[in-house]
Structure formats: structure tokens, C-alpha cells
Amino acid sequence: MSDEEDDIILNELNDEELVQQMHDDLYDGLKDEIMEGVNILLGRDWAPYKVLTEALVEGMRIVGIDFRDGILFVPEVLLAANAMKAGMGILKPLLAATGAPKQGKMVIGTVKGDIHDIGKNLVSMMMEGAGFDVVDLGINNPVENYLEAIEREDADILGMSALLTTTMPYMKVVIDEMKAKGIRDNYVVLVGGAPLNEEFGKAIGADAYCRDAAVAVETAKEYMAQRMHNQQAG
Numbered sequence: 001m002s003d004e005e006d007d008i009i010l011n012e013l014n015d016e017e018l019v020q021q022m023h024d025d026l027y028d029g030l031k032d033e034i035m036e037g038v039n040i041l042l043g044r045d046w047a048p049y050k051v052l053t054e055a056l057v058e059g060m061r062i063v064g065i066d067f068r069d070g071i072l073f074v075p076e077v078l079l080a081a082n083a084m085k086a087g088m089g090i091l092k093p094l095l096a097a098t099g100a101p102k103q104g105k106m107v108i109g110t111v112k113g114d115i116h117d118i119g120k121n122l123v124s125m126m127m128e129g130a131g132f133d134v135v136d137l138g139i140n141n142p143v144e145n146y147l148e149a150i151e152r153e154d155a156d157i158l159g160m161s162a163l164l165t166t167t168m169p170y171m172k173v174v175i176d177e178m179k180a181k182g183i184r185d186n187y188v189v190l191v192g193g194a195p196l197n198e199e200f201g202k203a204i205g206a207d208a209y210c211r212d213a214a215v216a217v218e219t220a221k222e223y224m225a226q227r228m229h230n231q232q233a234g
């Protein structure tokens with residue numbers, strides 16, 4: 001870090017400068033600075049979701065571009081991910097404390113071969129905030145983990161996350177196994193992750209592809225309302 005950067009006092013920056021500085025700090029993997037920045041923005045009455053999307057998610061998008069272009073490498077991106085997680089840790093209780101009525105239960109995990117978990121964690125946080133019980137299976141989940149958990153937890157929704165083009169086809173393995181066991185229609189299956197799209201979601205037999213955490217929440221709510229309606233009708 002240069003002397004010039006050492007001298008920056010985050011609290012003295014205006015909102016726009018601070019968010020810009022947080023993008024730089026995330027890029028540099030500066031966990032303490034990210035936590036400080038998050039706290040400053042919250043202290044300025046920023047909504048937790050706005051801090052999350054504008055300061056953290058946008059910062060990680062920039063990291064992703066330079067990772068793709070070979071300017072950043074795995075160790076640096078890991079540091080950025082750590083800083084992002086530290087910031088998300090501060091926001092988590094705030095996003096979860098909306099007092100929303102209970103909605104249903106979701107089991108979620110990143111698929112086998114894939115260790116990306118920031119997006120999944122974000123979906124979990126937002127779902128909890130919207131009143132869902134969330135059972136998070138973590139990363140690198142084989143089909144057995146999902147099947148065992150949805151049954152054990154009596155879940156309504158199965159959520160799967162994949163960030164790699166090489167791991168996203170595994171979602172179909174899970175859905176096909178659910179079909180083979182005759183349990184596919186007992187659950188709402190939602191999928192997400194940067195390389196996916198709507199066509200892919202349809203092609204593998206998911207109920208819906210969710211572009212981001214907010215869409216995941218809205219989609220889950222819609223399906224739960226539909227399930228409730230069907231139960232009452234039948």
C-alpha cells in the first residue's frame with residue numbers, strides 16, 4: 001500500500017468517494033477497511049441492501065473482470081472474497097432482521113466440483129431476511145447431500161448454485177436423480193450462478209433460474225404462494 005493510500009480517512013470521504021474507495025479496497029483485499037466502510041455507510045443511514053449491492057457486489061464484479069483478464073490471480077481474488085465476506089458478515093443480521101412472516105424452508109448448496117460460495121451465501125442471507133428458513137449445505141455438494149437434506153429437513157425449495165461452466169451441468173444430475181426417485185415434483189427447484197441463464201434452467205428441468213438474490217427471493221415467494229393456493233384448493 002502506498003503512503004498516499006495510508007493517509008485516506010474513510011470517514012472524511014463523501015458517499016460516492018467512499019463507495020469508489022471500497023471498490024479499490026475490495027480489489028486489494030483489505031478486510032478491515034471494507035468492514036469500516038460498511039459501518040460508515042450504515043451510520044449514514046444507507047439501507048443494508050444498498051451497501052451490499054453498490055459497495056460490495058459491484059466491487060466484486062470489478063474483481064471478476066480483472067480475474068478473467070489475467071490481471072488478478074487466485075490468491076488475490078481469495079483475499080477480495082475474504083474482505084467481501086467480512087463486509088457481508090456485518091450486513092447479515094441486518095438483512096435477516098426484517099421480521100418478515102415465515103415463508104417456508106429452503107435447502108441450498110453449491111454443486112459438486114465448485115467452491116464458489118459468495119453468491120450462495122448472499123441468496124441465503126436474503127432468503128432469511130424474507131422469512132425463509134434456510135439450510136445451507138455449503139460448497140462441493142454431490143447429489144446425495146441434496147437429496148438427504150431436502151428429505152431430512154422437509155424442505156419446500158431446493159436451491160443450487162454453480163459458478164463454473166464445467167460444474168453447472170451437475171444441476172441436471174441432481175434433478176434427474178430426483179425424477180428417478182419420483183420426488184421431483186415435491187419440491188420447487190431454483191438454480192442460479194453467473195454462467196447460467198433462463199434457457200439453461202428450463203433445459204435441465206428446474207422450476208426457475210434466478211438472476212440474483214433479490215430475484216431468488218421474489219421467485220421463491222411466488223412459488224410458495226402457488227403451493228399454498230394448490231394445497232387449499234386440493
Ligand code: B1M
Pocket residue numbers: 057060061063064065067068069074075077078081108113114115116117118119120122123158159160161162163164165166190191192193194195210211212213214216
Ligand atoms: Co472463480 N471463477 N475460480 N474464484 N470467480 C469465476 C466464476 C470466473 C467467471 C472468473 C473469470 O474468469 N472471469 C471463472 C469461471 C469461468 C467459467 O467457468 N466460464 C472462475 C474460475 C475459472 C475459477 C477457477 C477455476 C480458477 C482457477 O483455479 N484457475 C477456480 C475454481 C475453483 C472451483 O470452484 N473448483 C476459481 C476460484 C475462485 C476463488 C476461490 C479464488 C474465489 C471464490 C471464493 C469464494 O466464493 N469463497 C473466486 C471468485 C471470487 C470468482 C469471481 C471473481 C467472483 C464470484 C463472486 O463471488 N461473485 C468470479 C467472476 C464472476 O462471477 N464475474 C469467478 C459475487 C457474487 C455476489 O455473485 O456468485 O454470481 P454470484 O452470485 C449472484 C448470482 O449469480 C445469483 O445470486 C447471487 C447474488 O446476487 N446466484 C444465485 C448465485 N447462486 C445462486 C443460487 C440460487 C439463486 C441465485 O439458488 C436459488
